[in-house]
Amino acid sequence: MMTPLRTALLCAALLFITGMLAINWQLWHSAQNGSQSSARQALHKVDAIVDEARDATRLSAQFFSHSCTPAVQFALNREAAVQPHLRTVALLKGNNIWCSSLSGKGILVVNAANLTFGTLTLYPRDFIAPMPILVYMQPVAGGHAAASISDVHLRDVLTSTEETTLTLIVGDKMLAEKGRVVDLTDAYQGEQIASVKYPFSIGYTTPPFFSLRRLIHEGMLLTIMVAIMSLIAGSLLRRYLEKRIAPQENLKRAIERGEIVPWYQPVVDGKTGAINGVEVLARWQHPTGGLIPPDMFIPLAEKNDLIEPLTRSLMAKVASELPPALDHFPPELHVGINVSAAHCYSPKFKNDCLQFLRYFSPGQIKLLLEITEREELQLTPAVLETLHQLQEHGVELALDDFGTGYSGLSYLNELAVDFIKIDRSFVGRITDDPESTRLVDCVIEMAQKLSLRIVAEGVETRQQVDYMNQHHISLLQGYFFWKPMPLSELLAAIALKN
Numbered sequence: 001m002m003t004p005l006r007t008a009l010l011c012a013a014l015l016f017i018t019g020m021l022a023i024n025w026q027l028w029h030s031a032q033n034g035s036q037s038s039a040r041q042a043l044h045k046v047d048a049i050v051d052e053a054r055d056a057t058r059l060s061a062q063f064f065s066h067s068c069t070p071a072v073q074f075a076l077n078r079e080a081a082v083q084p085h086l087r088t089v090a091l092l093k094g095n096n097i098w099c100s101s102l103s104g105k106g107i108l109v110v111n112a113a114n115l116t117f118g119t120l121t122l123y124p125r126d127f128i129a130p131m132p133i134l135v136y137m138q139p140v141a142g143g144h145a146a147a148s149i150s151d152v153h154l155r156d157v158l159t160s161t162e163e164t165t166l167t168l169i170v171g172d173k174m175l176a177e178k179g180r181v182v183d184l185t186d187a188y189q190g191e192q193i194a195s196v197k198y199p200f201s202i203g204y205t206t207p208p209f210f211s212l213r214r215l216i217h218e219g220m221l222l223t224i225m226v227a228i229m230s231l232i233a234g235s236l237l238r239r240y241l242e243k244r245i246a247p248q249e250n251l252k253r254a255i256e257r258g259e260i261v262p263w264y265q266p267v268v269d270g271k272t273g274a275i276n277g278v279e280v281l282a283r284w285q286h287p288t289g290g291l292i293p294p295d296m297f298i299p300l301a302e303k304n305d306l307i308e309p310l311t312r313s314l315m316a317k318v319a320s321e322l323p324p325a326l327d328h329f330p331p332e333l334h335v336g337i338n339v340s341a342a343h344c345y346s347p348k349f350k351n352d353c354l355q356f357l358r359y360f361s362p363g364q365i366k367l368l369l370e371i372t373e374r375e376e377l378q379l380t381p382a383v384l385e386t387l388h389q390l391q392e393h394g395v396e397l398a399l400d401d402f403g404t405g406y407s408g409l410s411y412l413n414e415l416a417v418d419f420i421k422i423d424r425s426f427v428g429r430i431t432d433d434p435e436s437t438r439l440v441d442c443v444i445e446m447a448q449k450l451s452l453r454i455v456a457e458g459v460e461t462r463q464q465v466d467y468m469n470q471h472h473i474s475l476l477q478g479y480f481f482w483k484p485m486p487l488s489e490l491l492a493a494i495a496l497k498n
């Protein structure tokens, strides 16, 4: 099954891709329109240029009845000159240039015999003249009147846009980039629009469907917006899915992902403050919800058969991070692990504990199993046998939260516990008021009569420390000394104290 995170990521990715496709399609569409309109504009401009040639040839035709005198040449020259885009105007008799606006009958014409008698002809460089030219020609009485159009002006028209690559197509020739005149082959892929006035068309390339450059140049803002919206939609979906998922399902995944991490709280000698042991306390390092205390998930784990994998994963974390740090602690450090009844019943329980111990050298630590009195542990023969075998392997047992449960005394009868941990609710009663301290006195008296080692939990004040010292309770745990913290912080704090 997909996790909410994966589903949300997938959804965000799909949204993003869909958004990008839409943006790309929109940009492609407008680029297509842009190409078409650039081609249309170029068509109108070339039409206008050819109009000049048409007008010039029309006006020049009258000179056929004259001789090609310098005055006629001058008149032709004037026709060419008044039209901004024309190079020369010439009158032809047969294949010969009879009279031209350039003196010397057209010195630029290198091969007049190549001239063809079409309305519009595109000549490559050196075919007629030393540059590519477009010649407009019309038959008139006595021959043909022709006007040549400079390729420079045509190129200006064709390169006036960045949207597309434009070409001028006349007959089977094409004026391509850098003024090259090439044959129009079947391989030509571009689109064309034809002039309705003259026999030429403008070729234009259609934009590619996808262009990263176009997307970056024209769609950056939209892309950022789509990305932000996809992320927002993804995270909203994730929140929604996570809320919908049963809490136990969330916890199960957290255990699998190793989000349940150990914090450590030292147990110290009340007189010297020296560390005697540590209690491992579970914390849920939630990826978005921050640090979750155990009260919020341990009962949930216990109710949903998750306490066993949870404790196992926690022990594995301790087994991997604690051994290298043991130099900072005294030998035979008591490592307290809270175990729930359900785990004690499990056939894997004994092995979990022995497996944990294998990570440590002999004598480095003492595993202390803290069994709470708040919850009933049925001391079946199998459970007693398992605990007994563990004790033979050097494992110690502590009765946690002593004084809060009803079965504490019967436990003590059947189970050879090594420690009792007096609950912090009793320790908290140690105040100036002798009335409220009396209950603690009783609990302590009872514990001492049973000749058990005692740990007092929740020691917060100097007064409580003094009380414990007076009552010869040497092992103390509480905020007065240390708060629970991750191993790295604990090591740093120990280093600071020393």
Ligand code: C2E
Pocket: 265, 280, 281, 282, 293, 294, 295, 298, 307, 311, 314, 338, 339, 340, 370, 372, 400, 401, 424, 457, 458, 459, 460, 477, 478, 479, 480, 484
């Ligand atoms: P606990 O076993 O009695 O653990 C001691 C609790 O008292 C810890 O709370 C600790 O932070 C808190 N404490 C220690 N010193 C002081 C103090 O001076 N003042 C006060 N007010 N509190 C102090 P935490 O870590 O929130 O754990 C709560 C309970 O969650 C634990 O109580 C234990 O019953 C359970 N728990 C925690 N980790 C595990 C676990 O790995 N497995 C199981 N089965 N239960 C766990």
Ligand code: CA
Pocket: 279, 338, 370, 400
């Ligand atoms: Ca405990």
Ligand code: CA
Pocket: 400, 401, 421, 423, 424, 457
């Ligand atoms: Ca406790």
